Amino acid sequence: MANKATIQDIARAAGVSNQTVSRVLNNRPDVADATRQRVTDVIQQMGYRPSDMARGLRNKNTRTIGLIIPDSANPFFAEIAKGVETGCFDRGYGVILCNSAKVLERELIYLDLLQSKGADGIIFIATSTHIDHLYPLVESGVPVALFYRDAGNLNVDTFKIDNFQAGYMATTHLLELGHTRIACIRPSSDETPSGRRVDGHLHALEQAGIPADMALMPRGDNLIEGGEAATAALLASGDSFSAIFAANDAMAIGAMRSLRDSGRRVPDDVSVIGVDDIMLAKYVEPPLTTIAQPKQEAGLRAIEYLIERVEERYTGGPRETLLPIYLVERRSCAPYREEA
Amino acid sequence: MANKATIQDIARAAGVSNQTVSRVLNNRPDVADATRQRVTDVIQQMGYRPSDMARGLRNKNTRTIGLIIPDSANPFFAEIAKGVETGCFDRGYGVILCNSAKVLERELIYLDLLQSKGADGIIFIATSTHIDHLYPLVESGVPVALFYRDAGNLNVDTFKIDNFQAGYMATTHLLELGHTRIACIRPSSDETPSGRRVDGHLHALEQAGIPADMALMPRGDNLIEGGEAATAALLASGDSFSAIFAANDAMAIGAMRSLRDSGRRVPDDVSVIGVDDIMLAKYVEPPLTTIAQPKQEAGLRAIEYLIERVEERYTGGPRETLLPIYLVERRSCAPYREEA
DNA sequence: CTGTTAGCGCTTTCAA
DNA sequence: TTGAAAGCGCTAACAG
Numbered sequence: 001m002a003n004k005a006t007i008q009d010i011a012r013a014a015g016v017s018n019q020t021v022s023r024v025l026n027n028r029p030d031v032a033d034a035t036r037q038r039v040t041d042v043i044q045q046m047g048y049r050p051s052d053m054a055r056g057l058r059n060k061n062t063r064t065i066g067l068i069i070p071d072s073a074n075p076f077f078a079e080i081a082k083g084v085e086t087g088c089f090d091r092g093y094g095v096i097l098c099n100s101a102k103v104l105e106r107e108l109i110y111l112d113l114l115q116s117k118g119a120d121g122i123i124f125i126a127t128s129t130h131i132d133h134l135y136p137l138v139e140s141g142v143p144v145a146l147f148y149r150d151a152g153n154l155n156v157d158t159f160k161i162d163n164f165q166a167g168y169m170a171t172t173h174l175l176e177l178g179h180t181r182i183a184c185i186r187p188s189s190d191e192t193p194s195g196r197r198v199d200g201h202l203h204a205l206e207q208a209g210i211p212a213d214m215a216l217m218p219r220g221d222n223l224i225e226g227g228e229a230a231t232a233a234l235l236a237s238g239d240s241f242s243a244i245f246a247a248n249d250a251m252a253i254g255a256m257r258s259l260r261d262s263g264r265r266v267p268d269d270v271s272v273i274g275v276d277d278i279m280l281a282k283y284v285e286p287p288l289t290t291i292a293q294p295k296q297e298a299g300l301r302a303i304e305y306l307i308e309r310v311e312e313r314y315t316g317g318p319r320e321t322l323l324p325i326y327l328v329e330r331r332s333c334a335p336y337r338e339e340a
Numbered sequence: 341m342a343n344k345a346t347i348q349d350i351a352r353a354a355g356v357s358n359q360t361v362s363r364v365l366n367n368r369p370d371v372a373d374a375t376r377q378r379v380t381d382v383i384q385q386m387g388y389r390p391s392d393m394a395r396g397l398r399n400k401n402t403r404t405i406g407l408i409i410p411d412s413a414n415p416f417f418a419e420i421a422k423g424v425e426t427g428c429f430d431r432g433y434g435v436i437l438c439n440s441a442k443v444l445e446r447e448l449i450y451l452d453l454l455q456s457k458g459a460d461g462i463i464f465i466a467t468s469t470h471i472d473h474l475y476p477l478v479e480s481g482v483p484v485a486l487f488y489r490d491a492g493n494l495n496v497d498t499f500k501i502d503n504f505q506a507g508y509m510a511t512t513h514l515l516e517l518g519h520t521r522i523a524c525i526r527p528s529s530d531e532t533p534s535g536r537r538v539d540g541h542l543h544a545l546e547q548a549g550i551p552a553d554m555a556l557m558p559r560g561d562n563l564i565e566g567g568e569a570a571t572a573a574l575l576a577s578g579d580s581f582s583a584i585f586a587a588n589d590a591m592a593i594g595a596m597r598s599l600r601d602s603g604r605r606v607p608d609d610v611s612v613i614g615v616d617d618i619m620l621a622k623y624v625e626p627p628l629t630t631i632a633q634p635k636q637e638a639g640l641r642a643i644e645y646l647i648e649r650v651e652e653r654y655t656g657g658p659r660e661t662l663l664p665i666y667l668v669e670r671r672s673c674a675p676y677r678e679e680a
Numbered sequence: 681c682t683g684t685t686a687g688c689g690c691t692t693t694c695a696a
Numbered sequence: 697t698t699g700a701a702a703g704c705g706c707t708a709a710c711a712g
Contacts, residue, residue: 004480006689017699047476052456053396054689057704073422082413085439094453097437099425113434116392136387140344285625346705357683362707394705397688
């Protein structure tokens with residue numbers, strides 16, 4: 001239980017003042033080489049680490065950033081989190097992991113905790129579109145980076161993907177494959193950002209001169225089970241279709257499962273496309289064709305911007321970055337064939 | 341950029357001393373109700389949060405624990421991490437996420453960072469069996485919980501699964517299904533903890549009076565690709581077998597892929613069983629039968645023990661907890677049939 | 681029940 | 697080139 005050495009201990013052992021040790025610690029030029037060497041040796045030998053806590057108290061920073069995320073065990077968010085962690089590591093920052101579990105109260109509690117811990121900045125991947133609770137924080141001067149949400153009139157950097165474009169790209173891919181009867185598994189609410197994916201889908205259809213058919217547009221709960229249920233309903237209704245666009249990969253995977261259970265083959269009988277490129281997408285059978293977005297890179301970019309603000313290398317207004325998206329062709333989509 | 345309010349600001353605004361505010365903050369009984377109320381109101385109104393940093397400096401604690409883990413984006417570890425995070429949240433602790441990426445140097449850097457930040461305790465999921473670098477930390481009095489490794493003579497709590505038992509259970513399952521020619525995909529090294537799974541496998545075989553056949557025991561690299569390659573080699577060798585025990589799920593999934601590519605059906609022609617119950621296991625086709633271990637619960641248990649030490653409610657020697665394991669029957673195993 | 685004093689480990693003046 | 701003193705925000709110890 002030997003208590004950790006302090007700067008005083010080092011000073012005493014090296015026969016200098018604590019101030020001199022501090023200078024060595026911070027690589028100040030105004031220290032005699034001999035002294036510096038001696039101090040360095042003592043530090044080494046005693047395994048001394050300066051206390052970030054004491055430093056922070058003086059300097060008003062903690063070199064710690066908070067990451068508020070719905071669920072770090074969800075592969076999609078896990079990838080973003082990893083990018084954030086990597087970016088922080090490279091800059092000597094620590095990351096406090098906060099799972100909101102999509103519960104507003106947890107977000108609030110974590111926001112408090114991060115404020116108490118003096119987090120230098122916060123990456124926020126919101127649960128809802130409601131971000132009012134960020135106001136006090138942002139106004140107290142804590143830099144924030146916000147994912148997939150509008151910043152309102154807050155001075156924060158946002159990171160989004162063009163959801164409309166994602167839906168448009170996915171549907172266009174199906175169209176180019178010759179499909180015309182395309183079902184669409186919608187998210188539980190059109191108000192969510194991924195609701196815009198459906199708008200993109202509709203736009204692609206319209207542009208191709210294909211009328212939208214509400215009978216082909218069931219809603220899912222954004223999870224695998226929801227995609228499964230929605231597809232089962234679709235199948236039960238008897239309406240014909242040769243392809244499914246699901247508003248996210250989880251529902252697409254559920255759709256494939258439902259299709260298989262009913263004896264349909266993917267992609268021979270029905271093509272399926274999703275959006276997100278979650279980790280599972282690559283491993284399901286057949287591997288899922290989808291619209292991908294760079295997740296780790298997004299985390300990296302967010303940290304870059306955030307720390308620019310933390311270190312006051314950037315002091316301007318809100319910045320919005322649109323993350324690139326791209327089609328990943330795997331094996332769940334095939335050209336339209338008559339008998340389907 | 342309004343600077344955050346301090347305890348002094350509250351004291352002044354409420355017309356009391358900072359000490360009284362401190363008492364209110366810490367729910368001390370010796371404060372007049374009227375005073376308490378007044379202070380509470382001011383705190384509320386000014387949106388004041390006490391600084392954990394200043395508190396920590398006094399109290400020598402940070403209510404923060406470090407989680408060193410190979411890869412938070414790996415679903416297996418992600419589940420453990422989530423358990424850790426949940427346990428911390430419930431107790432008002434924060435978690436600093438540290439991905440070691442299986443690189444010793446990163447472990448070292450993070451260990452330093454955690455020490456600097458004054459982490460109250462550390463959960464360590466090691467990269468290698470080499471844990472010497474934990475010595476200084478543990479000796480300086482920081483509680484540590486260690487996963488899947490031996491503690492040596494360190495006073496830390498360890499959390500393991502009985503790997504021998506896991507291998508034994510898996511093979512027994514296959515045996516009970518009537519299989520006698522059982523291949524085994526071994527990990528890259530027998531020295532790793534999962535090497536013991538092979539011992540369990542061998543023991544089950546021996547107990548059933550079946551001689552081990554080295555020709556049926558290729559090695560994989562612990563990843564999907566390794567399982568695929570090992571199985572391909574097995575198939576190429578021409579030796580017959582009706583079931584495969586893979587030392588982990590990733591290799592089992594690779595095995596299934598290889599089997600499918602060669603025209604074999606799982607489980608009709610060959611049964612496959614793994615160990616770990618990684619997230620993918622449930623989603624592959626057919627869903628993989630495997631030996632599961634509770635991952636979130638493991639994280640929860642580890643945090644419980646760790647914080648008992650942090651808060652000095654436990655002051656004894658090392659504790660070893662064996663996490664329960666159990667068979668999860670899905671659809672990759674079937675009774676032995678002659679023609680296989 | 682409340683206030684004063686001192687000090688946690690560090691860095692920023694200011695002096696020598 | 698080095699040291700002494702003050703103070704970051706908080707709480708424990710002691711008075712009153």
